[in-house]
Amino acid sequence: MTYALDVDGVDKSFGGATILRGVAFAVESGSTTAIVGPSGCGKTTLLRLIAGFEKPDAGTIALAGRVVAGGGWVPAHRRSVGYVAQDGALFPHATVGANVGFGLPRRARTPARIAELLEMVSLDPSYAARRPDQLSGGQQQRVALARALAREPELMLLDEPFSALDAGLRAHTRRIVADVLAKAAITTILVTHDQPEALSFADRVAVMSAGRLAQIGTPREIYSTPIDVPTAQFIGDAVVLSAHVDGSRARCALGDVAVAANGVHGNARIMVRPEQIEVSTEGAGVSGTVVDVEYLGSEMLLGIRLDTADGDVPERVTVRRFGATTLTPGDRVGIRVLGRGVAYQA
Incomplete structure (x- = not known):
């Protein structure tokens, strides 16, 4: 050709x-x-x-x-x-x-x-x-x-x-x-x-x-x-967390997350986009605390400190939420991941 x-x-x-x-x-x-x-x-x-x-x-x-x-x-x-x-x-x-x-x-x-x-x-x-x-x-x-x-x-x-x-x-x-x-x-x-x-x-x-x-x-x-x-973090905002991958699932601070099959197993890092993270005031799934809210007009970025067990250092993630929100720093929320993340070998 x-x-x-x-x-x-x-x-x-x-x-x-x-x-x-x-x-x-x-x-x-x-x-x-x-x-x-x-x-x-x-x-x-x-x-x-x-x-x-x-x-x-x-x-x-x-x-x-x-x-x-x-x-x-x-x-x-x-x-x-x-x-x-x-x-x-x-x-x-x-x-x-x-x-x-x-x-x-x-x-x-x-x-x-x-x-x-x-x-x-x-x-x-x-x-x-x-x-x-x-x-x-x-x-x-x-x-x-x-x-x-x-x-x-x-x-x-x-x-x-x-x-x-x-x-x-x-x-x-x-x-x-x-x-x-x-x-x-x-x-x-x-x-x-x-x-x-x-x-x-x-x-x-x-x-x-x-x-x-x-x-x-x-x-x-x-x-x-x-x-x-590095490519993930350059092309748009990315949430990158330590994880353990077993098959098509990854266990991380965001809970049990589906991942695309790419041959990665065991200790890994997982990437999801901020818009994949859904925030709820119901308290279902993984819970956390809102630590900051950044207003960007048509969308808002929420900084959330995740709850962790056994005295682990809390993970902080950024969530993109379209439209207005009444959430303020200090509010308790539940979050879950929509779709699949991408795993990389640690």
Whole structure:
């Protein structure tokens, strides 16, 4: 099978510091992949290698079956790759029309073609006469996308393009960009440190940690069955407790919890998501005491200290509860786990 992008065993170091080690993954044509990980894990370096701005120390990168790095070298301007940077990188002295037209051959820089590209990113053609400093942050990013689309790339690379926008504008701009790229059937890679953004934007999510690819899969797989505890804790909030696993059940401070069968037995650690923990004032199941309540608007986070037997050190868990709650610190509650947790060998 020929992939739109095939990265195989890529290493990269700068000044003796290893940034990427043995990174390998493939991206299907027309799909959207989000590369997510903490700052310094190598996300942007990987994107720059794919774009052709840097050369790998080892390994190969192929676009649509053609090797462009490692065993051959194809410069960035001949890779049919579009690139949108975090700040948009628009030319401040040029009009919007000139910025968009920069990606076009001279003969194709017509008002009609520029208007078409602006309309693709939900901007009125009249914006062509404006300058970047007359646009909002979200509009600037859409102009940057239009400029990248002008080259009709086979692969679009987005390097944290929404991170400088406020929350509402960020979500709105992200939806527009995702819709544009989906309609154009352009294979897309998004680099972000924002976990919800990665899960909502992409068909597949690749999680990086310390220069390595820890896990790649669908958003549901990554969130529901992370490969290890660090990945679980990075992709969303996680409640991680010591446990003893026997078959499909795990005994822990949250009681007897069902776990997915993954070969883990005996002493282990178990992970459940905060929304899996149900709180009741009935006192059924495992009991505990509310120690703090964090108000987040549409949801609330409850810190609960669990009751333990035999003088054990009490476990504290965080529970996500949607909507308002009358619970306050000091209230006694009963809790139980819904669904299955994920066990990891201790």
